[in-house]
Amino acid sequence: METLHNARNRDDARGPRARSRAVVVDRAPLYALGLSTALQAGSIDVVGQFVSMRAAAAAFEDQAVDLLVLGWPADMNTESALAELRSRPRAGAPLPVVVLVFHSRREQLVRLLHLDATAVVGRTIDANRLVAVVEAALAGNRHLDEALLAAVGGSLATGQPSSPAGRSRRPAKGLLTAREAEVLDALAAGKSIAALARSLGISRPTAKSHLGHIYRKLEVGNRREALARAFELRLLNST
Secondary structure: OOOHHHHOOOOHHHOOOOOEEEEEEOOOHHHHHHHHHHHHHOOEEEEEEEOOHHHHHHHHOOOOOOEEEEOOOOOOOHHHHHHHHHOOOOOOOOOOEEEEEOOOOHHHHHHHHHOOOOEEEEOOOOHHHHHHHHHHHHOOOOEEOHHHHHHOOOOOOOOOOOOOOOOOOOOOOOOOOHHHHHHHHHHHOOOOHHHHHHHHOOOHHHHHHHHHHHHHHHOOOOHHHHHHHHHHOOOOOOO
């Protein structure tokens, strides 16, 4: 499965593809205009720019809309906006949603992931980076900004229930062993290597060995990169 992690290496020789259609929602018109300008400079046509979810309601009923870029709506908070969107009946796959947040609180981040946000990034994201994230989301891939993970201490610990019914917890079957999957979940809970080893009943050297295997398989070098990559691949219990 291609993700933003390796999408930068796509072969552009496959020829031109149809432009996708996006809706932008944010209470700040100038900010929304900046988002729209960045997207339209890429491969996305912005077919609607709204200050509130209520104003955008009709656009979401249009099956020709391919993606929502959700900032800070004027009529509700971001989590409520995503929950309201997910409650709407929609034929086919859920609408991909790229969420832009001011700052990262662990509870907000986990809630957005639990509501099946396709990507979560900071509002100060670079224009070119935003286009890359949106294109990856349109391709069915997920992305979690490592800077947001850093802000919550590299932990996705949550009291939320596990993956919603009907969704496979680990679609990348076979990538990690059962023990490595347990280690990864402990890592997401913010546990230190010592705490991780104690909770799983293994030695610290064994825990470090498992982490090394996880980092190698995910092609990453640290905890934050591992969690961001695991989110993309739906390897985490709570996402």
